Amino acid sequence: MTAGQGLLPGETLTSCDARFALSMQTDSNLVLHMGGTALWASNTVGKNAAEVILQSDGNLVVYDTSGAVIWSSGTGGNSGSVIHLQNDGNLVLYSSSNSALWATGTFGHVIPGPAQCGYLTAGQGLSPGRSLTSCDSRFLLTMQTNGNLVLSMGGTVLWSSNTTAGYEAVMQSDGNFVVYSLTTALWASGTAGNSGAFLDIQTDGNTVIYNTANVPIWTSVSCCHPAQTTLKPPSVPLVVREPYMNTWLRNATDTAPGTWPAYWNGTTKAITGIAYIDSKAYLFLGAPTVPNIMTQTALQITPTQSIFTFNGGGVTLTVDFFTPVEATDIRRLSMPLSDIITTAQSSDGGTHTVSVYFDISGEWAIATPTVALWAVLFLPGPSRRIRPAC
Secondary structure, eight states: OOTTOEEOTTOEEEOTTSSEEEEEOTTSOEEEEETTEEEEEOOOTTSOEEEEEEOTTSOEEEEETTSOEEEEOOOOSOTTOEEEEOTTSOEEEEOTTSOEEEEOOOOOOOOOOOSBTTEEOTTOEEOTTOEEEOTTSOEEEEEOTTSOEEEEETTEEEEEOOOSSOOEEEEOTTSOEEEEOSSSEEEEOSOTTOTTOEEEEOTTSOEEEEOTTSOEEEEOOOOOOOOOOOOOOSSEEEEOSSGGGOEEESOTTSOSBTBOOEETTSOBOOEEEEEEETTEEEEEEBOSOOSEEOEEEEEEEOSSEEEEEEEETTEEEEEEEEOOOOTTOHHHHHSOOOEEEEEEEESSSSOOOEEEEEEEOGGGGOSSSSOOOOOOBOOSSTTOOBOOOO
């Protein structure tokens, strides 16, 4: 409202976000409303008000039918002043230099936030610092305190309104999604005329406004970000190059220390793994009796690797069961071998001496769980003695 403008009985000034109304009521009272709630009034009921007007001298005045002043803001002598019914519910009279001269003091009425994940419906919005979260919790639409409305995934910005003075983002009843400052619209989706429309942050990262027929009428054009799934097989592959060396941790919930690996049919094919850290033995694989047991802290499974991480004795030990698949190297692809790769690093900042011991049991050499018979075989020629591993 600028100089010379006003309200006659029955007329209303509405805030830009349509949540607040200043009405010159027919009972002569000038009232500021939020919905059905009166926030402020001139207390001039029954005084035959004829109009409220912002005068050229900057005074906001309610006159009766005889031309007498029945209420005023007391701000005369401020030519060029304007009245703003702000989107926070405050009615403020500003000087030409944008200083507040008078106000109803009814600020602080923030827009109602979302009632469920992923959606904003008519009358809902975001005030500074508030976010709407997608239902898979991966995407956030945030009305930042710097005035910018931002759609993000983790720390990555997918879309923004590019505004710097935004006070709120509102899903209006006319279907328009608007970023407002306290006094004016800064950005809009341009979807007015679609009563009942709603905003949806989809789980692919796209933010879409749909009309009541579920037809998209605006989009942030920020898809597609499918969720990454974590492979959780029922068992953990260890040595799986070919059927006779098909060895697993039978349950993915088992930890390597304290569990014997097994053949695909469930019979034990024992592998023992012990790390000697500063001359002290720590078990990390299998179930022999060893006083010190490392803690399994992580397991990553890929199409060709099962990578375990263990902690103990001030050391982080990584053990990688690697069965390479190289389609271009037929010779290597045909070898019935898997690799076991170990790395160790200090976890406490100290210096440690680490060595790693592996062995396998006789179950690897027999088809049925019976007693294995061991022998030494001598072949002709030098260096041809073969000792079966135990």
